Amino acid sequence: KNLLILKRFNLLKLLNIQFCCWYMSQTVYDIEMILFLCCVTEISIVHGDIAVLNDSLKNADPCTAKGCKWPKTGKYVYVPYIISSAYSQEERNIILGGMESFHLSTCIRFVPRTSDDQGYIYFESKDRCWSFVGRQGEKQYLSLQKNDCLYHRTVQHELLHALGFHHEQCRSDRDKYVWIYTKNVEPGQERNFDKVPTNNLGTPYDFYSVMQYSKYAFSMNGQPTIVARADPNFDWGRAKHMSSNDIARINKLYECK
Numbered sequence: 001k002n003l004l005i006l007k008r009f010n011l012l013k014l015l016n017i018q019f020c021c022w023y024m025s026q027t028v029y030d031i032e033m034i035l036f037l038c039c040v041t042e043i044s045i046v047h048g049d050i051a052v053l054n055d056s057l058k059n060a061d062p063c064t065a066k067g068c069k070w071p072k073t074g075k076y077v078y079v080p081y082i083i084s085s086a087y088s089q090e091e092r093n094i095i096l097g098g099m100e101s102f103h104l105s106t107c108i109r110f111v112p113r114t115s116d117d118q119g120y121i122y123f124e125s126k127d128r129c130w131s132f133v134g135r136q137g138e139k140q141y142l143s144l145q146k147n148d149c150l151y152h153r154t155v156q157h158e159l160l161h162a163l164g165f166h167h168e169q170c171r172s173d174r175d176k177y178v179w180i181y182t183k184n185v186e187p188g189q190e191r192n193f194d195k196v197p198t199n200n201l202g203t204p205y206d207f208y209s210v211m212q213y214s215k216y217a218f219s220m221n222g223q224p225t226i227v228a229r230a231d232p233n234f235d236w237g238r239a240k241h242m243s244s245n246d247i248a249r250i251n252k253l254y255e256c257k
Contacts, residue, residue: 068134068135068136069134070108070119070163071135072107072254075107075257077107077108077256078111079108079109079110079120079121079162080112080114080121081110081111081112081120081121081122081123082112082122083095083096083123084123084125086146087123094152094155095123095150095155098154098155098156098159099155099159101152101156101241102159105242105247105251107251107254107256107257108250110159118137119135119137119140121141121142121162122140124144125144125145125149126141127143128143129148129149129154129158130142130143130158131158131159131161132161132162133162133166134163135162135164142159143158152241153210153238153239153240156242156246160210160242160246160250163250165250166196166198166211167211168206168207168212169226170194170195170196170198171195171198172195173198174195177205177230178205178228178229179227179229180193181224181225182225184219184223184225185219185220185225186220189218192218193218193225193226201249201252201253202252203245203252204245206245207236208243209239209245210239210243210246211246212239213225213226214236214237214238215227215235215236
């Protein structure tokens with residue numbers, strides 16, 4: 001029994017669970033549970049059961065330099081996957097379409113998993129929308145809940161997490177481009193606007209990134225939580241698909257030719 005408890009504790013030490021949100025509309029949010037199993041240094045337990053890193057996280061996660069990038073074979077980066085049989089054919093087609101969009105503009109190739117593949121993505125309808133960040137080296141879940149998450153942009157968003165990317169508003173240079181109005185943020189959701197040192201891969205801040213929060217994300221009073229410095233009236237809405245900068249970051253990180 002003591003050994004089991006120790007194993008569970010050691011597993012907890014390996015997990016850095018950060019609750020984030022991708023804004024879907026002005027009234028509905030899909031909460032992501034972003035799980036990290038790479039590059040763990042020191043962690044703290046917050047809110048009772050959430051393990052977080054004490055050091056910084058990055059847009060292109062630091063673990064991409066230490067083993068959580070998906071391996072490249074020749075010209076392509078092959079990412080094995082399995083789609084749960086619980087999805088209907090129509091739902092499968094949405095997931096497949098999201099993966100195919102990467103094939104058209106990057107060197108990423110999502111391929112059905114074979115018995116030889118140790119690391120792979122398993123698409124399943126769990127609670128809400130979430131993904132591990134980067135390759136974990138074993139079966140890693142990517143949750144797309146049936147009723148809330150099966151949209152092209154959501155599939156792309158979660159796959160970008162799986163490839164090693166974080167949210168746009170977490171960038172180290174975001175204060176040059178936006179103001180964060182925490183006074184308008186729902187109590188307890190302030191962490192979703194934490195700024196961290198990021199590796200931005202030489203790309204500019206992108207309001208149209210599929211990884212960017214809405215202007216009203218987590219608003220408790222209908223007032224903006226994120227405001228563009230250049231034009232406070234600018235409302236970028238929500239991305240319907242990856243931007244050119246999202247694509248450029250993938251191609252730079254994975255050295256696509």
